[in-house]
Amino acid sequence: MKPEDVKVCVIRIEGTNCEDEMAGAFEMVGAKAEKVHLKQLLGQAPADMRRSLEDYDILAFPGGFSAGDYVRAGAIFAARIKAGIGSDLKRFIEEGKPVLGVCNGFQILVELGLLPAMEGTMSEVPTAALYNNDSGRFECRPTVLRNDNRGKCIFTSGIKSKQMLSIPSAHAEGKLMSMDPDFVQKLEDNDQIVFRYVCPDGSDAVYPWNPNGSPSDIAGICNPAGNVLGMMPHPERVMTRYTHADWTRNPGPAEGDGYRIFSSVIESLTRN
Amino acid sequence: MTKVEIRIELKKGVADPEGRNTQKTLESLGFTGISKVSTVKLFEIDMDMPAEQAKGVAEDMCRKLLANPVIQNYKISVS
Numbered sequence: 001m002k003p004e005d006v007k008v009c010v011i012r013i014e015g016t017n018c019e020d021e022m023a024g025a026f027e028m029v030g031a032k033a034e035k036v037h038l039k040q041l042l043g044q045a046p047a048d049m050r051r052s053l054e055d056y057d058i059l060a061f062p063g064g065f066s067a068g069d070y071v072r073a074g075a076i077f078a079a080r081i082k083a084g085i086g087s088d089l090k091r092f093i094e095e096g097k098p099v100l101g102v103c104n105g106f107q108i109l110v111e112l113g114l115l116p117a118m119e120g121t122m123s124e125v126p127t128a129a130l131y132n133n134d135s136g137r138f139e140c141r142p143t144v145l146r147n148d149n150r151g152k153c154i155f156t157s158g159i160k161s162k163q164m165l166s167i168p169s170a171h172a173e174g175k176l177m178s179m180d181p182d183f184v185q186k187l188e189d190n191d192q193i194v195f196r197y198v199c200p201d202g203s204d205a206v207y208p209w210n211p212n213g214s215p216s217d218i219a220g221i222c223n224p225a226g227n228v229l230g231m232m233p234h235p236e237r238v239m240t241r242y243t244h245a246d247w248t249r250n251p252g253p254a255e256g257d258g259y260r261i262f263s264s265v266i267e268s269l270t271r272n
Numbered sequence: 273m274t275k276v277e278i279r280i281e282l283k284k285g286v287a288d289p290e291g292r293n294t295q296k297t298l299e300s301l302g303f304t305g306i307s308k309v310s311t312v313k314l315f316e317i318d319m320d321m322p323a324e325q326a327k328g329v330a331e332d333m334c335r336k337l338l339a340n341p342v343i344q345n346y347k348i349s350v351s
Binding site for chain 1: 289342
């Protein structure tokens with residue numbers, strides 16, 4: 001498979017607002033991305049606009065909001081997917097195809113029961129929640145992430161262990177919660193922790209570097225198989241150095257810090 | 273017709289920034305003696321079925337959409 005043969009479905013409903021950047025990010029690493037409304041996958045569209053999930057190689061849930069984020073952030077999008085294409089999506093993931101959820105996309109993956117999914121591909125009810133930031137506010141600023149994955153996650157396969165990336169956050173509900181007191185340890189044991197927030201000097205994050213109060217400074221997790229990644233910060237916003245907040249002060253490579261997340265997954269799919 | 277009220281509350285120990293913020297603002301307006309402000313969400317659902325059945329359906333609604341068991345409890349009352 002060549003990069004241009006990789007077909008990416010960037011799924012959206014009313015309220016999604018980061019689909020252009022998300023599709024653009026996949027295009028920048030050579031893949032073919034299409035913005036697809038959920039209705040197109042549900043058959044509620046003119047015949048020539050209907051799409052089928054199985055025709056794609058990667059599924060991406062972009063950020064923004066969905067259906068007003070009524071009930072809870074991402075809950076309505078998740079319920080509509082579960083009712084309409086739940087079994088197709090489960091099969092998609094079980095085939096090992098990559099799924100990325102950013103910001104609202106992460107919230108949707110958690111509400112769908114696709115993350116953390118410690119038992120099985122998709123849990124019947126959510127086993128985690130992305131809840132209001134400790135500050136009680138929408139937090140919007142650059143954050144620093146450290147790649148803490150030990151090799152399971154397909155999206156960080158081309159990123160060095162412990163490498164730090166500057167990636168902006170913009171969310172009001174990003175605190176990862178669970179009912180299980182051993183939740184963080186289990187994530188760690190399964191190699192499901194992908195990104196942690198850190199301070200710019202690499203030390204443990206304190207507010208505002210951990211913008212939401214997530215336990216153990218968790219910013220992104222993957223499923224036990226490593227092909228589903230959910231993260232609160234927005235890598236698609238920093239594909240070139242020119243969109244980093246401090247780009248005039250820090251001359252560096254043309255590539256932005258988000259680039260490797262997208263190129264890693266395309267490289268893994270095209271390697272064989 | 274059965275009227276179902278579903279009250280979604282935050283579980284004990286889950287922070288309620290909206291409640292806390294509201295309390296702070298009420299206090300800044302001069303209201304005293306407030307020991308706690310909690311936010312809850314209330315859904316009123318009219319259903320064309322007997323009360324007992326409506327209660328069961330409402331339970332299912334909570335499980336499938338209205339409450340996330342990690343952070344929320346629900347109470348259903350039928351009239």
